[in-house]
Amino acid sequence: MALNYSKQVMEHFLHPRNIGEMKDYDGTAQVGNPVCGDQLDFFIKVKDEKIEDVKFLSFGCASNIATASILTEEVKGMSLEDAKKYDWNKVVMELGGLPKQKIHCSILAVEGLQKAIEDYESKNL
Amino acid sequence: MEVYLDNSATTKLDPRVFEAMKPYFDSKYGNASSIHKMGQENNIKMIQCKEEIAKLIGGDPDCIIFTGSATEANNMIIKGVAKKNEDKGKHILISSIEHPSVKKSAEYLKKYGFEIEFIPVNSDGIVELDKIKKMIRSDTILISVMTVNNEIGTIQPIEKIATFAKKNGILFHTDAVQAVPYINFNVKAWGIDFLSLSAHKFNGPLGIGIAYLADKRSITPLIHGGGQEYNVRGGTYNIPGIVGVTEALKLAYTEKEDAIKNVSELTQYLWKRIQDEIDDVSLNGSSEHRTSNNLNILFRRIEGEAILMDLSVKGIYVSTGSACSAENLRASSVLSEIGLKDNDLNSNIRFTLSKFNTKEEIDYTVDSLVDTVKRLRSFTPIK
Ligand SMILES: Cc1ncc(COP(=O)(O)O)c(C=O)c1O
Ligand code: FES
Numbered sequence: 001m002a003l004n005y006s007k008q009v010m011e012h013f014l015h016p017r018n019i020g021e022m023k024d025y026d027g028t029a030q031v032g033n034p035v036c037g038d039q040l041d042f043f044i045k046v047k048d049e050k051i052e053d054v055k056f057l058s059f060g061c062a063s064n065i066a067t068a069s070i071l072t073e074e075v076k077g078m079s080l081e082d083a084k085k086y087d088w089n090k091v092v093m094e095l096g097g098l099p100k101q102k103i104h105c106s107i108l109a110v111e112g113l114q115k116a117i118e119d120y121e122s123k124n125l
Numbered sequence: 126m127e128v129y130l131d132n133s134a135t136t137k138l139d140p141r142v143f144e145a146m147k148p149y150f151d152s153k154y155g156n157a158s159s160i161h162k163m164g165q166e167n168n169i170k171m172i173q174c175k176e177e178i179a180k181l182i183g184g185d186p187d188c189i190i191f192t193g194s195a196t197e198a199n200n201m202i203i204k205g206v207a208k209k210n211e212d213k214g215k216h217i218l219i220s221s222i223e224h225p226s227v228k229k230s231a232e233y234l235k236k237y238g239f240e241i242e243f244i245p246v247n248s249d250g251i252v253e254l255d256k257i258k259k260m261i262r263s264d265t266i267l268i269s270v271m272t273v274n275n276e277i278g279t280i281q282p283i284e285k286i287a288t289f290a291k292k293n294g295i296l297f298h299t300d301a302v303q304a305v306p307y308i309n310f311n312v313k314a315w316g317i318d319f320l321s322l323s324a325h326k327f328n329g330p331l332g333i334g335i336a337y338l339a340d341k342r343s344i345t346p347l348i349h350g351g352g353q354e355y356n357v358r359g360g361t362y363n364i365p366g367i368v369g370v371t372e373a374l375k376l377a378y379t380e381k382e383d384a385i386k387n388v389s390e391l392t393q394y395l396w397k398r399i400q401d402e403i404d405d406v407s408l409n410g411s412s413e414h415r416t417s418n419n420l421n422i423l424f425r426r427i428e429g430e431a432i433l434m435d436l437s438v439k440g441i442y443v444s445t446g447s448a449c450s451a452e453n454l455r456a457s458s459v460l461s462e463i464g465l466k467d468n469d470l471n472s473n474i475r476f477t478l479s480k481f482n483t484k485e486e487i488d489y490t491v492d493s494l495v496d497t498v499k500r501l502r503s504f505t506p507i508k
Contacts (some may be wrong), residue, residue, distance in 0.1 A: 005434070019504045030506065037471040038428060041506040057506035061430040106270060 005062060012066035013073050017073045019024035019065075022055040031112040033104060035037025038064045040108060042116040048123075057114070064100040067091050067109040075113060084117050086110060127440040128486040132326075132418060133275050133477035134302060135443055138369075139147045139328040145328065145372040148157045149365040151298075157362040159355060167364045174371040178335065181378050182320070183311035189334040195323035196226040196303045198336035201358065202298050202319045203230035205344030206267045207239055210296070214264030215239045220252045221279070222274050223460045227300055231269070244270065249411035250279035250303065250463045254286055267296045273303035276459040276475060277410030278419025291316040296343060302326050305374065306381035307416040312337060322374075324366065328479070329373030333366030384480040389417030391487050392478055394474055396420055398491040401497050407458060409473060420476040423465070427501040427507075429473050435497040441490050444475045468507070 005013070022028075022043035032039040038060035045053040054072045060067045071091055075083040091106040092098050096107060129137070148435045155163030157171050175186035209218065219231050221243040231241045232473055242260060244252050252270050257507050261268075270281050270292050283299045290297035297317035301310065305327040312320055320337040324330055338344060349360015377384070399406055401490075405425040424432060429445035436443055445457075476490075 010434075010438070013431075014438065016504070037467070040504055055502050058428075058431075059426070059505050060428050064428075065431065066139040081132050 003099055005048060005066075005099070006069075008094070008096045009063055009066040009098065012069040012095070013062040016058075016065050016069040017031075018055050018076070019057070019069065020055055021057060022053065025055075026117075027123070029112055029119050030114030031108055031115060033108050036061070036104075038105070038108065040064065040068055040112045042112045044070075044113075044116045044120060046080065046120050051075050051078055051080065051083055054113075054116075061102070061105065063095075063098055063105040064108065067098075067106040068112070070094050071109045071113060072104075079089045080120075081116055084114055086113065126486065126489050128482070128490050130476045130478060130482070130490065131442050131444050132479040133278075133475065135325045135378045136328045136479055137481055138325075138330055139373060139376055142329055142369050142372045143377065146365045146369045146465075149368050153364070157364055158351065164461075171362055171364065171367055176369050178243055178373050178374055182337065183223070183313055183314065183315075184320075184337055184339075186310075186339070186349075187355075188338050190338055190358050191363065191370070192334040192336050192342075192358060193332055193360075193363075195224075195300065195321045195326075195334040198321035198323075198334045199224070199226040199300055200230045201336050201347050202321065202338070202344060203227060203267070203269065204234065205347060206296055206298070206319070207234050207237070208345035210238075210266040211239075214262075214266045216262050216265040217241050217267045217269070218244055218257065218262075218265060218422060219269040220246065220271060221462045222246055222250065222279075223269065224275055224300055224302070227269055227271070227298075244268075246462055248464045249414065249504055250274060250409070250459070251411060251414055252279045252281050252286070254282060254289060257286060257289065261293060261295060265293075265295050267298060269298040269300070271300040271303070271354060272308055272415050273301070274410070274459060276322050276442050276457055277421045278303070278415040278477075279410045279462070280304075280414045280416060283317070287316045287318075290318075303416065306377040306384065307418075309378075312339070317483075321463055324370035324372075324373050327373050327377045330366055330369040333363055333370045335370065335480070380480075385417055387480055388478050388482070391482055391484065392396045392417050392420055392476075394484065395476060395478075395487050395491065396422075398487075399494065402491060402495050409465065418478045420478075421460075421473060422476070423469055423473050424498055425469065426505045427498065428471050430471075432474050432494075432497055432502055435501065436490075436493060439493045439497075441493055444477075445473060 025043035026046045027044045041057040043055045056068045088106040088110040157167040175189045179186040287297045296318045318339045322335040324333045409421040
């Protein structure tokens with residue numbers, strides 16, 4: 001099988017954006033995939049119903065790191081409504097494609113972000 | 126710099142082996158089954174090769190069957206023994222850490238009413254004979270335990286198991302693919318019924334394996350064809366491959382002392398530097414009963430594939446377990462068999478060295494690894 005990552009995936013893996021912890025977050029979530037064992041933590045800071053800042057931590061494969069990296073880059077500054085609807089297909093596209101068995105990494109990243117938004121919303125009803 | 130540390134996946138062809146093979150591609154290309162001189166000369170060459178191999182492993186030349194790979198040899202033996210002996214019994218014991226070519230061949234047999242049981246390993250990654258003693262039954266027809274595990278390099282007590290199997294009238298197979306040149310085989314004296322080898326794991330060519338069958342009548346053939354290999358395995362003799370595997374095996378054993386000395390010094394040096402310079406690491410599998418080319422290391426809190434890719438960018442080639450893991454997302458079952466916690470199952474790297482590695486390469490590897498681990502640990506959510 002091929003594990004031929006695109007240039008974009010490698011670039012984000014080697015230089016992930018928005019990576020690291022956030023202390024004064026408004027919403028956070030931890031997601032994991034029981035099959036591959038990978039894990040992502042998301043943190044968001046919200047202002048005027050927009051994602052003012054977003055950060056993530058990763059225990060995961062190269063594409064786990066890359067998908068979370070590009071996703072955070074894309075949704076920074078976006079309204080919560082739009083960010084919640086962000087499609088994992090778009091993540092895959094932006095990265096110039098993912099190997100078939102790595103598509104789930106992008107789904108995990110999108111799920112993690114959605115849950116962090118839900119966490120914020122549940123605290124700010 | 127490029128550093129190849131994935132020698133359990135495959136190895137570089139020794140240039141001397143390549144030289145030995147060349148004439149059989151472009152001038153001595155006769156079909157070894159042909160009656161004319163060009164054919165018969167190759168037939169004689171093949172017989173000489175079998176004699177040479179037999180000497181190196183302490184067996185009989187007539188028991189050697191050339192295959193296309195060890196995967197084929199393992200399939201031939203597991204399925205062939207089952208078919209031939211199904212009237213005697215349908216119970217087969219294999220170790221829980223076998224290569225997929227043994228494991229899946231055995232599992233395939235379940236469809237035909239065979240009962241497959243897995244012999245557990247201890248936390249060192251070693252099969253204990255006492256466990257086998259408790260598992261055999263009157264209908265057990267075959268025990269299969271690999272000589273050396275491909276992921277953690279642990280050496281199994283196959284001589285003892287072979288003796289025990291013989292005493293109980295059970296056939297014994299060992300997948301010896303990772304054992305060359307670390308184990309000096311004495312197939313006949315040890316009472317091994319079947320053994321599998323693969324040339325590309327010891328600096329020989331791809332596409333040639335060996336099935337050693339102490340008694341060819343104890344299997345039903347899988348590959349029917351033109352009567353080659355005593356009707357046990359059809360297919361035109363792969364003379365370049367046969368010459369290659371013979372030369373590679375010969376070099377591996379005649380030069381074993383220097384090669385092992387070099388490899389084990391480098392492996393120990395690699396492990397020492399890793400322990401000195403990186404915290405939260407541990408060695409998977411027995412530190413004592415393992416081949417000196419293998420280090421399978423747990424790097425806590427970071428993910429194996431990320432380590433592998435980061436090193437790969439730096440020109441260092443390692444693996445996360447076995448080569449199959451690129452196709453399979455699930456963590457290695459060998460590591461869960463030796464009792465690694467769920468949290469730790471995805472954080473392992475296998476380094477397998479060869480006689481071609483140098484100290485400079487190992488230094489470059491550790492220097493790079495220190496940075497890789499530091500980077501990945503800087504953003505791990507695992508405490
Ligand atoms: C222990 C073991 N058995 C069998 C095989 C299969 O060998 P081959 O590549 O010749 O099919 C391998 C290598 O992948 C192995 O490590
Ligand atoms: S392999 Fe599962 S998140 Fe990447």
